[in-house]
Amino acid sequence: MSYWKHDSAIVDEGAQLGEATKVWHFAHVSAGARIGARCSLGQGVYVGNDVVIGDNVRIQNNVSVYDAVTLESDVFCGPSMVFTNVYNPRAAVARKAEYRRTLVRQGATLGANCTIVCGHTIGCHAFVGAGAVVQKDVPDFALMVGVPARQIGWMSRFGERLQFDADGCATCSHTGDHYELKDGVCTLVRTGSPAA
Numbered sequence: 647m648s649y650w651k652h653d654s655a656i657v658d659e660g661a662q663l664g665e666a667t668k669v670w671h672f673a674h675v676s677a678g679a680r681i682g683a684r685c686s687l688g689q690g691v692y693v694g695n696d697v698v699i700g701d702n703v704r705i706q707n708n709v710s711v712y713d714a715v716t717l718e719s720d721v722f723c724g725p726s727m728v729f730t731n732v733y734n735p736r737a738a739v740a741r742k743a744e745y746r747r748t749l750v751r752q753g754a755t756l757g758a759n760c761t762i763v764c765g766h767t768i769g770c771h772a773f774v775g776a777g778a779v780v781q782k783d784v785p786d787f788a789l790m791v792g793v794p795a796r797q798i799g800w801m802s803r804f805g806e807r808l809q810f811d812a813d814g815c816a817t818c819s820h821t822g823d824h825y826e827l828k829d830g831v832c833t834l835v836r837t838g839s840p841a842a
Contacts (some may be wrong), residue, residue: 661693664701666761682719696745698711713747714764721750731764748842751786753803760795773801787825788834800825800832808832 651657651669661675664683671689678695681687685699688707693699697711700719705711705727714731717723731745734755746765750756750787754768757776762768769786778795789799789807800808802818802825810816814827 677784688725706758714747715750717750718752718754720753722755724756724760726759727756728759728761730762731762733764754784755805771801771803773805785831787834799829803834
């Protein structure tokens with residue numbers, strides 16, 4: 647077994663977990679789940695059958711990753727954040743055939759207690775603040791806060807808020823990466839060295 651699990655965790659037969667992935671107390675991974683290498687599933691995490699998780703994903707305590715959710719590599723899911731997969735649930739109406747797929751792209755952060763309403767894509771390195779409720783697609787590098795979530799800025803790959811100049815250029819002081827903002831789209835144009 648190339649992954650590690652706590653004695654209280656349940657990993658159903660058939661689940662695929664990558665090298666050095668850790669499954670902590672009282673977590674449950676369903677049989678159809680596919681999870682990459684070097685992931686961490688915190689206490690009380692649930693992973694459904696129709697779930698794909700990339701490498702180096704951190705899922706903090708009490709998060710349920712339901713069917714029809716895909717998390718690309720390097721995604722961070724904060725404590726008690728919420729995914730959904732049915733848009734209009736009713737206890738008395740079966741809607742498993744109506745699941746809406748959710749895609750969280752590489753490097754995105756989903757803050758503690760935020761909610762991602764199903765059927766949307768969270769862009770690469772986007773940052774959803776604690777408690778936000780996302781009801782639409784989120785662009786790459788976007789900083790989203792509030793209920794409903796609204797964009798208030800842009801974040802670097804490092805997780806630093808970007809400050810764009812009049813020409814639409816910004817540099818991350820930690821990495822030296824250069825970004826361009828044009829027509830409402832933030833793009834990483836060049837990786838660089840941190841400022842001295």
